[in-house]
Each structure stands twice: as structure tokens, then as C-alpha cells.
Amino acid sequence: MIICRSxxxxxxxxxxxxxxxxxxINLAVQDREFVSVVGPSGCGKTTLLRLIAGTLPKSAGEILLRGSPVTGPRRDIGIVFQTATLLPWRNVLQNALLPVDVQGLDKKTYTERARDLLQMVGLTGFERKYPFELSGGMQQRVSITRALVHNPAVLLMDEPFGALDALTREQMNLDLQRIWATAGKTVFLITxxxxxxxxxxxxxxxxxxxPGRILAEFQIGFERPRSLDVMGAPEFGRLVTEIRRHLTAHGALG
Ligand SMILES: Nc1ncnc2c1ncn2[C@@H]1O[C@H](COP(=O)(O)OP(=O)(O)OP(=O)(O)O)[C@@H](O)[C@H]1O
Ligand SMILES: [Mg+2]
Structure with missing residues (x-):
């Protein structure tokens, strides 16, 4: 689905x-794979995401998305940023439909899709609310809906839950897992x-x-769907410790 070569x-x-x-950077992401990226602040994670999204030109190498070179912004990608960046004068449904307006897609078809997605993220009944009437978590749910509304194959997420409190964040993790499983997307998540x-x-x-390089990759084999209890499993703790050790060994952490 995504290939980065040198x-x-x-x-x-x-x-x-x-x-x-x-x-x-050499990386290959499979169709429907969920890949998370961790690294120290300033190591180039957002840069990598923007290169894949086609919103920033690369200096060298090759990036392919679904087999074709990325040369500029593309419709087969949805992006979620750290803050929801909703338009305050548009209600929830109108915000969710922004890509449909921008890309000139059929309003009727996609309004139905937006409503389905809003239901999937738990926002049924909020279609006519405005961003200021929503909590941070709800706003971020709208931005996830907006990223998925035009049915992109790839969802790129840059610290999407960084601004949320710990409990809401855990809930969003569970929701994202469900959305990923239901919608069948390839996800590239920076956290x-x-x-x-x-x-x-x-x-x-x-x-x-x-300059950011890939230090290591870890396959995560826990069965899905995962409950938050998996975080208490010895294997989970072992993986977290090993990843942290990699970051520390390379001067990324304390
Ligand atoms: N437009 C720019 N011009 C010059 N330098 C930039 C620009 N954008 C980013 N950088 C630099 O490139 C490096 C990587 O930035 P990037 O935003 O990709 O890091 P990041 O890993 O996303 O960091 P964070 O975790 O803090 O979000 C940083 O040193 C940053 O200062
Ligand atoms: Mg960043």
C-alpha cells in the first residue's frame, strides 16, 4: 500500500x-496493516507523514502509494492531525463533508456515508451541533470522520490523541481499533x-x-480485537520496555 525507498x-x-x-527511510506497509511510528520529538515523523501525503516534496528516494509515485496531494489518503482543525462555522455533518465539497463529489451519496461514519464514531444525534458545542474527544471523532468520508485507502494520523486526557485517549484507542477493523483501511499512526x-x-x-532513520521494527502479535487488559500482559510490558530501550540506547531518551 505504501512503499518508501531510500x-x-x-x-x-x-x-x-x-x-x-x-x-x-525504507518502509513497506501492507494493505490493511496498522503501523505505528514512535521516535523522539523532532526526529522527522511529521515530515515523513507529509512526504507520504504528498504535501511536501522529498529530497531523495521514492515513495509509492498503491503502486504509483506520490507527486502531490492525493484523494486516496485521509489525514488526522493532533488538533481537530474543524471549521467553526460548519456543523458536525458539514465539517465531515468538507472533502466531499472540496473534491466535488456527489453530495447525496456521501452525506449518507458521513452519517454512517458518524454513527460508527458514536456521534449520531450530533450532526447539527457546532464544534464549540463538542468536547475535545468528540471534535477529534469528527476529524476522523472527515478523514474517512471520501473513502480513502490510507489513513495517516499524526499524534491524533495527544491533546486528550488519558481516559478519553484509551476510549479513542478502542474506537480506532474498531474503526480500523470495520472500515478496512491501512493506518499509519504517529504517536x-x-x-x-x-x-x-x-x-x-x-x-x-x-536525521530520522528507522532503528527497529517490532511485530505485535496480540489477538484482535484487543481489550485494554492486554496492556497488563507480561508480553506487552516486555515490548514496551524493549522499544524504550532502543530509544534510550540511541540517545532519544534520558
Ligand atoms: N519547514 C521546515 N523548515 C525547516 N526545518 C523544518 C521544517 N519543518 C520541520 N523542520 C525540522 O525538521 C525536523 C523534523 O521535524 P518534524 O516536524 O518532522 O519532527 P517530528 O518528529 O514530527 O517532531 P514532533 O514529535 O515534535 O512532532 C525538526 O528538526 C524540525 O525543526
Ligand atoms: Mg510531529
Missing amino acids: VSKVYETIEGERIHALAD HSISEAVFLADRVVVMSAR
Whole structure:
């Protein structure tokens, strides 16, 4: 579904400084695979996500999405950011339908789809509410709906639950697992939480400090659907410890 071959990114600042953000990233994500990415702040995670999304040009290497090179923004991708970024003058349903308006898709068909998705994320009855009337978790549910409404094959998520309290975050993890299983999407999730990464993913990719490289990959074999209890399993603790050890060994953590 996603292939990165020897991808690197060097930013040039206005002062002419060159910042090597990513170095030699090689990654292949399968159809319907759930991949989590963890790494220290500033290691290039968002940069990698933007390269895959086609919203930022790469400096070297090759990125393929469903077999075709990424040369610019694409319709077969949905993106969820750390903050919900809803439009305050649009209600929930209208916010969810934003990609449909932007891409000029059939309103009637996609309104039905948006309603189904809102039901899936637990927002039935809130269609006519405005963002200011929603909690942070509810706003983020709307942004997930917006990312899925045009039925993209790939969902890219950049720290989607970072701004939520711990309990809401756990609920969102359970919901995301269910959405992923139901909707049959390929998910690429960036997170600062090692346990969130392990809980959700089929595979966790660990990145080094800048310039970001892939340090290690861990297959996560827990049966699905997973309940939060899995976090108490010895194997879960072992994986979290090992991933943290990798980050520490490479100077990413304390
Ligand atoms: N537009 C830009 N111009 C110059 N440098 C940039 C630009 N965007 C990002 N960088 C630099 O590239 C590096 C990687 O940034 P990026 O946002 O990808 O990191 P990140 O891993 O997502 O960090 P965080 O976990 O804090 O979100 C950082 O050192 C950052 O300062
Ligand atoms: Mg980031």
C-alpha cells in the first residue's frame, strides 16, 4: 500500500541553513496493516507523514502509494492531525463533508456515508451541533470522520490523541481499533505513547533522533480485537520496555 525507498528530506531554511530531517527511510506497509511510528520529538515523523501525503516534496528516494509515485496531494489518503482543525462555522455533518465539497463529489451519496461514519464514531444525534458545542474527544471523532468520508485507502494520523486526557485517549484507542477493523483501511499512526503504539499496531516502527532513520521494527502479535487488559500482559510490558530501550540506547531518551 505504501512503499518508501531510500527516502530522505533536507529542509533549507530562509537563512540558508540545511536541516537533515530524514535519512534513508525504507518502509513497506501492507494493505490493511496498522503501523505505528514512535521516535523522539523532532526526529522527522511529521515530515515523513507529509512526504507520504504528498504535501511536501522529498529530497531523495521514492515513495509509492498503491503502486504509483506520490507527486502531490492525493484523494486516496485521509489525514488526522493532533488538533481537530474543524471549521467553526460548519456543523458536525458539514465539517465531515468538507472533502466531499472540496473534491466535488456527489453530495447525496456521501452525506449518507458521513452519517454512517458518524454513527460508527458514536456521534449520531450530533450532526447539527457546532464544534464549540463538542468536547475535545468528540471534535477529534469528527476529524476522523472527515478523514474517512471520501473513502480513502490510507489513513495517516499524526499524534491524533495527544491533546486528550488519558481516559478519553484509551476510549479513542478502542474506537480506532474498531474503526480500523470495520472500515478496512491501512493506518499509519504517529504517536509519542509507546503503549498506544503497541496496543493499536500490527507493527511498531522506531525512529532515531534527527536525521530520522528507522532503528527497529517490532511485530505485535496480540489477538484482535484487543481489550485494554492486554496492556497488563507480561508480553506487552516486555515490548514496551524493549522499544524504550532502543530509544534510550540511541540517545532519544534520558
Ligand atoms: N519547514 C521546515 N523548515 C525547516 N526545518 C523544518 C521544517 N519543518 C520541520 N523542520 C525540522 O525538521 C525536523 C523534523 O521535524 P518534524 O516536524 O518532522 O519532527 P517530528 O518528529 O514530527 O517532531 P514532533 O514529535 O515534535 O512532532 C525538526 O528538526 C524540525 O525543526
Ligand atoms: Mg510531529
